[in-house]
Structure formats: structure tokens, C-alpha cells
Amino acid sequence: MSREADVSPAPVLLGLLMSQPRHGYELYQEFSRELGRVWRIGLSKLYAQLKQLEADGLVTARAELQATRPLRKIYCLTSAGQEAFLDWLHQPSRHIRDIRLEFLARLYFFRRLAMPGLEQLVAAQKAVCQAQVEALAGSTVEGDDAFGRLVIEFRQGQLRAIIDWLDRCLETP
Amino acid sequence: MSREADVSPAPVLLGLLMSQPRHGYELYQEFSRELGRVWRIGLSKLYAQLKQLEADGLVTARAELQATRPLRKIYCLTSAGQEAFLDWLHQPSRHIRDIRLEFLARLYFFRRLAMPGLEQLVAAQKAVCQAQVEALAGSTVEGDDAFGRLVIEFRQGQLRAIIDWLDRCLETP
DNA sequence: AGAATCATGTAAGGGGTTACATGATTCG
DNA sequence: CGAATCATGTAACCCCTTACATGATTCT
Numbered sequence A, B: 001m002s003r004e005a006d007v008s009p010a011p012v013l014l015g016l017l018m019s020q021p022r023h024g025y026e027l028y029q030e031f032s033r034e035l036g037r038v039w040r041i042g043l044s045k046l047y048a049q050l051k052q053l054e055a056d057g058l059v060t061a062r063a064e065l066q067a068t069r070p071l072r073k074i075y076c077l078t079s080a081g082q083e084a085f086l087d088w089l090h091q092p093s094r095h096i097r098d099i100r101l102e103f104l105a106r107l108y109f110f111r112r113l114a115m116p117g118l119e120q121l122v123a124a125q126k127a128v129c130q131a132q133v134e135a136l137a138g139s140t141v142e143g144d145d146a147f148g149r150l151v152i153e154f155r156q157g158q159l160r161a162i163i164d165w166l167d168r169c170l171e172t173p
Numbered sequence C: 001a002g003a004a005t006c007a008t009g010t011a012a013g014g015g016g017t018t019a020c021a022t023g024a025t026t027c028g
Numbered sequence D: 001c002g003a004a005t006c007a008t009g010t011a012a013c014c015c016c017t018t019a020c021a022t023g024a025t026t027c028t
Helices: A010-019 A025-037 A044-057 A079-089 A097-110 A118-138 A144-171 B010-019 B024-035 B043-055 B081-089 B096-112 B118-138 B146-171
Strands: A059-064 A072-077 B059-064 B072-077
Touching: A010 A044, A010 A059, A010 A072, A010 A079, A010 A097, A010 A118, A025 A044, A025 A072, A025 A097, A044 A059, A044 A072, A072 A079, A072 A118, A079 A097, A097 A144, A097 B146, A118 B072, A118 B118, A144 B072, A144 B096, B010 B043, B010 B059, B010 B072, B010 B081, B010 B096, B024 B043, B024 B072, B024 B096, B043 B072, B059 B146, B072 B081, B081 B096, B096 B118, B096 B146, B118 B146
Parallel strands: none
Antiparallel strands: A059 A072, B059 B072
16 A cells, blocks of 8 residues: 555654754644644654654754753754755645645645745646546546446545645635 | 554455455455555455454355365355444445545445445435534634644545535436 | 466564653642 | 653554565466
């Protein structure tokens, strides 16, 4: 099923670090508060992701000792990390099922960071969806395969709803 | 994320066995041929599922020795298996993301087995979707949370597309 | 002859979830 | 005073995917 790598929450963590450095638990709280209705992440997974991001050189960590509280590790974006985030931010999702997570997350960061270029991303994402609608329309179906046609119509319906939403998405201030 | 158990392909296997007993590899071929565009399954997983179904008493297996070919195990529905399938067949999906797999699979079996009661299932599924649209409409959003509103509109759009499709779904002979 | 199909599995590996461990502080 | 929050991780477990093992037949 998920041959194509599952969407990773890593870019979201990079995005949260774009504003300022933070420690893991703080990232968890912000992730949950800001994107919790869209994307859920567990603490264990978040810590594992941060470790991976550090290994990949996208963030650096420095430990901060506190008087009364346990130590905490402050994570900071590297320039490679910034680049990776900006790269991710401007890519449309190739697969419909990823849009719900990825596109909404991208939209969030465009708004939060007041980044320019949302129009281009929306246009690119619409193009991807439109191409899929047409690919479905052109896909061969046995003459009497009513079920096959219903499957195609189901997908087209989902895609068209996304396309309509993408338009409205630009109109919202 | 997937706290609620992922959709299992097990009921599909039971459904394929409703027509007649089959062995694993044959189930794999039919699964792929009939539902391949909707639901993909690997051979390993399919064999594991069959083993589990047998352990659960939903199917029985008898080995069939063949002259030239390797032995194969013929699986047969038990009455508990039939009951489990029919039960699954008439339940609407509670979560949107499951509809793409589960509802389409149910629709397939209604058509294939010429089962009565599709109208009721469609009505029940529409009711679930409509309730979610309304729950979203009623969900509290901070006055100025434009992003939150966009998320809600995205979901409502997907749900409305499904509701429309469900209507058309009954019209198709 | 080599590749694909038939036919069933086991084993290893990867990734995620849950539970556990620790220890101070603050809230009800 | 007990529970939740702060703060970070490790360990066990589960499930899935990929690769491997076997071995005959049929297609190219």
C-alpha cells in the first residue's frame, strides 16, 4: 500500500523552527495546538524525528541546563534545514491522500510566516489534481463495468472538491 | 494517528469466499483483478490474514494435493464467517478516510452478490457524512482563525462530494 | 533457455504506538 | 495530597513490507 513513503511530519518541525529555536516538548505543544486538528503526532515519534533531523544535519541541538527543571535540548535550524523546509513548502503533493495533511500544513506555514508564493503553489496543486481528473477520465473501463465507473466518479468527485476548495483558499485573507 | 484500528482487508476475503471456496493464491488474483484499483494487498499479508481468519474460526482450510502442482489449501467460509461478512457489509464507515476503501468494497459486493439492501446502506452512510458536515459547521472556531475555517471547509467539501456521489451511486444500474 | 506463473510460506527489517522510567513543580 | 504538567528518552511490541526459499510448469 504505502510503497511511496508516508508523509513525514519532519518538514512541519522545520517549519515551526523557522520562527525561532525551541526544545522538543515545546515543539510538541505547538504542533498539537496549531495543527492538532489536521496532523497528530506522538511525543515518542516527535523525539525520534528530531534525532533524525539532527543526524541529517537539518537542525542542531544544544543542551540547556536549568536550575529547577530537567535539562532540555534547544533545536535550531541549519541553513540546510531552512532550504529543505522551503523546498518542501513549494512542492505540490503528488498523491491525493497526502493533500489533507501536506497541503493544509503548507497553507498553515504560508499564512503563519507570511510567505509569498501561495498563488503559485495553489496553481501547481490545482494542475496536479486536474491532471488526475483527466487521467481518470481517459482510463480504459470495460464497456459494462459499472463498478469501475463508480470508482472513477468517486475519485473525480474528491478531486473536484479539492480543486474548488483551492480556489476559495486564495480568496481567504 | 491510527488509534482506531486500520481498515482490514479480511472482510473482503470473506466476501470473495461467499461465492465459492478458493485457495489463497486464487483469492489473491481475484482480489487484485476485481478490486486492485481500490484496494491493494500483498501476498504475504493475504496469507497472514487467511491464517488469522482460520484462527478466528471464520474460515476452515483443507489441503488439496495435486499431481503435478504443489499442494494448496482450499478455504471455505464458516457460518460465523458468513455472519461476520454480512455484518460488515451492512455497516457504514464511521471515518471518512475509510470510505474510499470500505464503502467501495461494500458496493462491489452488493453488486457482485446481487444483495438487497444497498439503499439502506447508502442512506446510513449519507447520514454519517451529513452528521459530520454538521458537526464541522458547529465546531467552535476562534473568531479570526481563518486557517481553522479553511480546514473545516476542506473537510466539508470532501464530505459533500461523497454525499453527492452516494446519490448517483444508487442510480447506476 | 530464461522468464513468468503457479503456490505457499518464513525471515528479516523498518517504523510506529504504547508503556515504562525518572523527577521536580504546580494546580485543585 | 494526588494529579497533571514539564521534559526527555528507552524498551517492548505489533504490524507491514521486502526479500528469500522452493519447485514444477508454461510461455516467449
